[in-house]
Amino acid sequence: MIDLYLNLPVWVQATIKGLIAIGVLIPVAGACSMAERKVSAWIQGRPGPNRAIVPWVAWIPFVGKALQRLGVFHLMADGAKFVFKEDVVPGHVNKFYYYVAPLVALIPALCTIVVVPFGAYIDATTETLKPLILADVDVGILAVFAIGSLSVYALILAGWASNSKYPFLGGVRASAQLISYELSMTLSVIPVFLWVNAPGGNGTLSLFDVVESQSQAGFLGGMWFIFLMPMCAFIFLVALFAETNRQPFDMPESESDLVGGFHTEYGEFKWSLFFVAEYVHMTIGSGVFVLLFLGGWNPLPWIPLEMVISSMPMWLGALVGVGCFLGKTFFFIFFFMWVRWTLPRFRYDQVMKLGWQKLLPLAIANVIFYALAIAMIELS
Amino acid sequence: MSFKTVERKPLTFAERTYVPQIVNGLMTTFKKMVKPNETLEYPEARPPIPEGYRGVPTLVKDPNGREKCVSCQLCEFVCPPKAIRIKPGEIDPTSDSAHVEKAPEAFDIDMLRCIYCGLCQEVCPEEAIWLQNVFSLSGYTREEMVNDKDKLYELGGTLPDKHFKWDQKKAAEDRGNAAH
Numbered sequence: 001m002i003d004l005y006l007n008l009p010v011w012v013q014a015t016i017k018g019l020i021a022i023g024v025l026i027p028v029a030g031a032c033s034m035a036e037r038k039v040s041a042w043i044q045g046r047p048g049p050n051r052a053i054v055p056w057v058a059w060i061p062f063v064g065k066a067l068q069r070l071g072v073f074h075l076m077a078d079g080a081k082f083v084f085k086e087d088v089v090p091g092h093v094n095k096f097y098y099y100v101a102p103l104v105a106l107i108p109a110l111c112t113i114v115v116v117p118f119g120a121y122i123d124a125t126t127e128t129l130k131p132l133i134l135a136d137v138d139v140g141i142l143a144v145f146a147i148g149s150l151s152v153y154a155l156i157l158a159g160w161a162s163n164s165k166y167p168f169l170g171g172v173r174a175s176a177q178l179i180s181y182e183l184s185m186t187l188s189v190i191p192v193f194l195w196v197n198a199p200g201g202n203g204t205l206s207l208f209d210v211v212e213s214q215s216q217a218g219f220l221g222g223m224w225f226i227f228l229m230p231m232c233a234f235i236f237l238v239a240l241f242a243e244t245n246r247q248p249f250d251m252p253e254s255e256s257d258l259v260g261g262f263h264t265e266y267g268e269f270k271w272s273l274f275f276v277a278e279y280v281h282m283t284i285g286s287g288v289f290v291l292l293f294l295g296g297w298n299p300l301p302w303i304p305l306e307m308v309i310s311s312m313p314m315w316l317g318a319l320v321g322v323g324c325f326l327g328k329t330f331f332f333i334f335f336f337m338w339v340r341w342t343l344p345r346f347r348y349d350q351v352m353k354l355g356w357q358k359l360l361p362l363a364i365a366n367v368i369f370y371a372l373a374i375a376m377i378e379l380s
Numbered sequence: 381m382s383f384k385t386v387e388r389k390p391l392t393f394a395e396r397t398y399v400p401q402i403v404n405g406l407m408t409t410f411k412k413m414v415k416p417n418e419t420l421e422y423p424e425a426r427p428p429i430p431e432g433y434r435g436v437p438t439l440v441k442d443p444n445g446r447e448k449c450v451s452c453q454l455c456e457f458v459c460p461p462k463a464i465r466i467k468p469g470e471i472d473p474t475s476d477s478a479h480v481e482k483a484p485e486a487f488d489i490d491m492l493r494c495i496y497c498g499l500c501q502e503v504c505p506e507e508a509i510w511l512q513n514v515f516s517l518s519g520y521t522r523e524e525m526v527n528d529k530d531k532l533y534e535l536g537g538t539l540p541d542k543h544f545k546w547d548q549k550k551a552a553e554d555r556g557n558a559a560h
Contacts, residue, residue, distance in 0.1 A: 043409045045418035342409040343402060 017134050021113050029279035032333060034075040039337040049074040085268035090162075093265060097161035102266070102273035105154030108147045109280040115143040116287050117208045119297050119322035120305055121314055129306050131208040132318060140206040141193070144288055145186060148243070151281060152178040155245075155252050155262045158274070162265035170261030173348060174252035177242060180355040181249075185239035187363035188232045191370030192225055192292055198378075207288070211296030215304030222302035226293040231366050233293040238359060240289060242351070244281045247340035251351055286332035287325070294328050297321035429513035434498045436514040437489055438536030439529070440507075442544065446477050447533065448508035451484040455500035455509055463493035464500060479550050487529040491517055506545075510536060 005013065034049070041048025049071035057064045057073070067073070089098065119132035137143065152175055159171020196213045197203050214224050226233045242249040253261035260266075263274050290296060297305050305324065309317030346354065394400050420427060429435070441447050451468035469485030471478050500509045514535060519525045527535070 039413075042413045045412060045415065047417050047419065047421060050421075338406060338409065338413075339402075342405045 014134070018114075021134055022110055025110065025113060025280055025283065026276060028283055029276045030075060030079060032279040032282065033078070033275060034071055035333070036337050036340075037074075038071060039334065040341045043338075043341045052077050079272075082269050082272040087269075088267050090164075090265050092163045094161040094163060097157050098265075099270070101154050101158035101161055102270045102277070104157055105151055105277035106273050106280070108150035108154075109277040109284070111147045112144050112284045115140050115207070116284060117211070117291065117296070118287065118325055119318055120208075120211075121318035121321065122306065122309065129212070132322065133208065136206070136208065138204055138206050140204070140208070141189060141210075141288070141292075142205050144207075144284070145182070148281070148284070149178065149182055151277065154274075154277070158266065159252075159262040162262070164265060166258045166260070167262050167264045170252045170254070170258050170264070173254075173258075174245070174262060177245075177249065177251050177351055177355070180352065181239045181242035181359070184235055184355065184359040184363040185243060187360075187367050188235035188239065189292060190367050191229055191232050191374070194371060194374050195225070195228070207291045207296075211291055211298070214295045215298050215306065219302075222304065224293060224295040224298075224301045227301070229293075229370065231362075232370070233289075235359060235363050235366060236289060236292065240285045241336070241339070242355065244285050244336070245278060246282065246336050248343040248346050249351055250345060251348055254345060256345070282333060282336055283329065286329045286336065289332055290325060290328040297325040299324050429515070433513050433515075434496050434501075434511040436491065436517055436527075436535060437494065437496075437500055437509055437511050437532075438514075439487060439532040440510055440536040440539040441533065443538060443540055443542070444544070444547075445538075446480075446546070447483055448506045448539070449484050449487065450480055450506055450508070451482050451487075452505065454503045454505065458499045458503045460497060460499065461493040461495050463490045463495075464488070465490075477546060479553070480546050484529060487532060489527045489532065491525045491527055492522060507539065507541065510539065512536065 005016075008016075038048045047069075050069045052071070052073035053064065053068040054073055054076075057067060089095065114134045115137060117131035117133040117136075120129050121132060122128070123130045155174035155178075156171045159167045159169075159174065162168070192210060193205060196210050210225075214222070216222060220228075241247075245252050251261075253263070255261070258264070263271055266274065295301060299305065299308055299320075305317075305321050309320050312320070439447065439449055451466050453466050453468065456464045456466045465486070465488045466484050467486040468482055471480055471483050496511065498511050501511050512535065517525070
């Protein structure tokens with residue numbers, strides 16, 4: 001089986017891997033929308049969606065009932081509804097860009113997965129840890145930022161193509177907000193890479209190397225970066241909330257003052273594409289946070305994955321790694337939802353003030369502090 | 381002076397970063413998350429109905445199964461939205477309760493008109509009409525929403541009162557000391 005796979009042409013291998021990644025990512029994004037409803041319900045003291053069930057699943061004892069209570073079939077019903085709804089296109093929109101915008105939202109969101117490693121395995125021949133990744137390229141985090149930030153075009157395009165005032169305002173807000181928080185976000189990861197790239201070695205921006213440097217021996221080597229650089233993690237997390245348009249920063253959408261923001265004029269499947277894109281962004285954003293600051297696939301601080309899986313067969317080790325990584329990522333997705341149903345939305349001017357007057361100076365000070373600290377450690 | 385100047389303390393540094401407040405808020409919502417639900421899953425679970433609730437008006441029978449309504453039509457006259465229609469009828473002279481003389485032949489309450497004010501219950505000299513605890517009523521047609529006599533007795537059931545006013549009256553008459 002593995003030999004057959006390895007004998008395939010490279011592009012076929014890549015296609016298979018890509019399709020598998022997408023095949024995992026889109027259902028996760030769909031499940032997120034249900035999780036969102038469930039978390040909101042639990043926080044508000046409600047049971048949440050729990051009625052829909054497929055008859056033949058109802059015959060399975062316990063499991064069928066449990067799935068029904070979790071609202072799994074509501075998710076399927078929602079998905080089917082989006083596919084079969086009437087395709088309404090308002091007469092006043094710019095048709096071409098109106099249709100393109102949801103695709104522009106989804107494609108960059110799915111593309112970022114290419115450079116995000118989601119697990120690791122021990123290569124049998126070289127006895128070293130290799131990442132489970134679609135493309136093990138050196139640009140890593142740079143590619144994530146570059147492709148991920150393209151999603152702002154989707155919001156602007158949707159807002160502009162809708163040709164009506166609230167979507168337009170949503171698009172304008174989206175552009176201003178995403179651009180301002182991107183600065184802080186990028187600045188906040190610089191100390192991490194300063195620490196990872198020891199002078200004299202090969203420079204790297206790969207996320208795999210970031211995790212590797214969190215799984216070395218010794219007190220400092222095995223420490224996750226969230227303990228080493230809590231301020232970086234904090235700034236990155238705040239900027240991540242803003243970048244993924246999540247509450248309390250969901251200015252582009254802000255349904256209380258902009259009806260629905262950039263997607264006011266959208267319906268049925270196109271609308272759901274925007275949502276899948278948002279949740280994919282959230283998933284990958286959480287994944288990147290876990291890789292950068294929470295030790296990626298390492299089960300616990302100071303206990304690297306290699307130590308745990310060295311005696312296991314390759315496939316089991318790989319599964320343990322992916323499990324650890326996904327567990328942490330799902331916790332962060334839950335955290336996103338938890339924050340969403342806790343905090344009220346900021347006002348637009350507060351968002352801008354926070355971004356430019358508080359977060360950006362803090363990020364710059366943070367970079368300078370860590371640059372000096374790392375230089376001191378290296379010199380001594 | 382009818383007003384008082386409240387002293388506003390300047391926010392501390394921790395308060396201005398919002399972070400302690402956000403953490404507090406997260407703790408609060410987490411506590412809510414693990415608490416049992418505040419809501420009822422309605423059609424299966426019903427809320428407790430308090431004593432004296434004014435639900436759908438119904439007609440009741442006494443413990444002997446005699447219909448208490450004597451079709452005096454006071455409720456029909458008092459009903460503000462004119463939801464009640466009564467057609468008075470005579471009681472069969474051979475029956476046990478022939479001395480009551482009158483009973484409704486037809487008794488309709490139009491639930492599309494009823495405003496649940498409870499005046500019919502208040503005015504009824506026989507304690508025959510009661511607003512009970514049914515609070516959700518639905519139907520597919522207007523006709524369905526008119527409760528006729530059979531439906532009203534089905535909803536009402538029996539009132540377990542023990543004074544048996546009409547039986548006592550009959551007994552008194554038999555003893556020869558009728559009131560009138």
